[in-house]
Amino acid sequence: MENIQCSCESDNVGIFPCAGAANVGQLSNKAALYLTRYGVGTMMCTAGIGAHQQGITKSAQGCDRIIVIDGCQLACAKDCLEHAGIQVHKHIVLTELGVKKSKNPDMEPTELKDILEQVKALF
Numbered sequence: 001m002e003n004i005q006c007s008c009e010s011d012n013v014g015i016f017p018c019a020g021a022a023n024v025g026q027l028s029n030k031a032a033l034y035l036t037r038y039g040v041g042t043m044m045c046t047a048g049i050g051a052h053q054q055g056i057t058k059s060a061q062g063c064d065r066i067i068v069i070d071g072c073q074l075a076c077a078k079d080c081l082e083h084a085g086i087q088v089h090k091h092i093v094l095t096e097l098g099v100k101k102s103k104n105p106d107m108e109p110t111e112l113k114d115i116l117e118q119v120k121a122l123f
């Protein structure tokens with residue numbers, strides 16, 4: 001697996017998925033993991049930011065760049081970070097990449113692969 005780097009070329013990039021219950025929320029988690037595996041940054045706990053956990057908030061504040069992956073335009077993860085006073089540098093909304101939001105978390109493997117490739121191509 002080749003490494004890809006965030007366009008800022010920093011080694012200290014935090015990736016926060018919304019990890020919601022809808023298909024696109026679950027997909028945000030997969031996308032964050034995928035980008036972590038490709039070396040774009042490190043997946044971090046969005047719920048910890050929402051819960052005002054000090055250690056997690058400090059880690060986020062210490063990142064050079066913050067990437068947020070939201071499933072839909074409600075942008076829950078972005079709101080979590082911004083409510084904690086953390087600047088979001090790149091915001092990805094999966095429904096804007098053509099995924100339809102639904103309550104069914106299962107995706108066809110080919111559709112999943114296609115979306116993950118689209119996310120990867122944003123870097």
Ligand code: SF4
Nearest residue numbers: 018020025071072076
């Ligand atoms: S951004 Fe959309 S998918 Fe993600 S948690 Fe919020 S409502 Fe759910």
